[in-house]
Amino acid sequence: MTTGDPRNVPALLRQLRQDNFSGTVRLAGSPGGTIHLRSGLVSAIETPGTPSVESALLKSGRIDDEVWSAALTATQETDGLATALAGQGRIGEAELELVCAATVFEGAFALSLGKPSEWEVAEPAATVLSRHGIEPHALAEETSRRVAVVSKKWGPPAELARAKTRPAAGADGRAARLPARYRSLLVTANGRRTPRDLAFTLGRGLFGVMADLIRMDGLGLIEWDRPRRTDRPSTAPRARAGQPVAVLPAPAASLPRRVRGASPDRSSRGPELPAAPQDGL
Template identity: 30%
Template sequence: MLLRLAAEKATGALLRDHGTVYFVEGRIVHAESPSSPGVDVLLTAAGRLPREGWEDAVNQAGARGAVGRHLVDSGRLHDGELEICHLGAVYDAAFFALGPAGGPARFRPGAAHWFGTVRPVDTEAVERETVRRRELLDSVWPYPAVDTTPVIPRPPAPGQPVGTRHRALLAAADGTRTPADLARVLGRPAFHTLLDVRRLAAAGLVETPYEAAPPTPPLVPAWVGEVATPDPDIALLRRLRDALEAAL
């Protein structure tokens, strides 16, 4: 569907259960997801923009879909700052919105986001980056249950180093906050927080659950035990032999 929207130079919004991706002439201009912090959180939590400055921009330019442009024109942000922050938010939200568990997709032609266009991104680039990020997470720690459960710190082993970035995350982990909660508290993209949590899990620095392995199918069909008798006949022995040969 992404490739078709790009080929048709579609303008509108692609809606899924875990987020929405906005298109202008087949290119992605914005994305948002309940699983990731928005541009406002990334700017305000980091202290780059006061909350009242963000609210003023929304009030002044939200109705005409030009919040991003207003932040620059009003002198609150430089062009480069806005572009870097917005691209980070787009890739972050798209990772969740376009994930395999995102549910059915539906397209709303003509829909636009009130933030406005900053720098359009090729659809293929977003799709490629989404796949790369998913593979990276699995290569670090192949247990996705850690992505949605509360993060509980564990004490490091004697002499085990913990970097500044990870120390800040562990300090914010109070045993009830999930990685998504921590991303909002710290003002960091959600994907990078997931990656940090998986690295901490691999290092044994957080308590996180393993996913149960799928049950192993029996090698012998259940009917073998049910039909066995103290005095088996020739037909039963042949059925047992066939079942064992089929299982090998």
């Protein structure tokens, strides 16, 4: 099927797109995970680095355990699971597609924070898939943009993923003026949770949580368990009393970083999805 020697995961995904491949790419390492492809398009990414579609739907309250269990019982087919979920009447097909697509981008960002030790191309596996899928080159570019945003506004993304945060003194008194998602982060941040922990607790994507925490840091709403390693002073504007809080602005896109590759067969050493970023989905 595939030919040549893909030097990293993005190159492998581009090659699988050319082959119109349907199946999975299983990544070993930290965080590791599974990339699902249909006709070469990335239709789902599952990784312990960010919530899955199931977690995002359940934690956000869009559906409950009963609806999820009923959908699993109704069908075990890859395409049928999404159809069964929408058929329960608790989530529309358009909303479900939005959640699935968002999870693909969040999963790629989470994978970019680690270094998979190897990959394996395998047969399809049942999961909730995006109906349309994402082109590999578009996914790599967006992932690179997101990493760049975090790097510019805070510092190394992998360090932010491990940092623990808590509300700053006086943050509670300003909570009434904050967006609901900021308030939920203030309530959930307790000095022991990392951005990944917060993402899973709230059923939100890792990058979305990071973007909000960066903005909240600039507004003096949170503090970290240890100083940031950055030589860039914070340039985020402070909100004055009565003013609404804006979201993190999206920067210009940057090119994905290339990583040297792997061995000639399908199980290869090396790669990671491009390192670099964005703001909200």
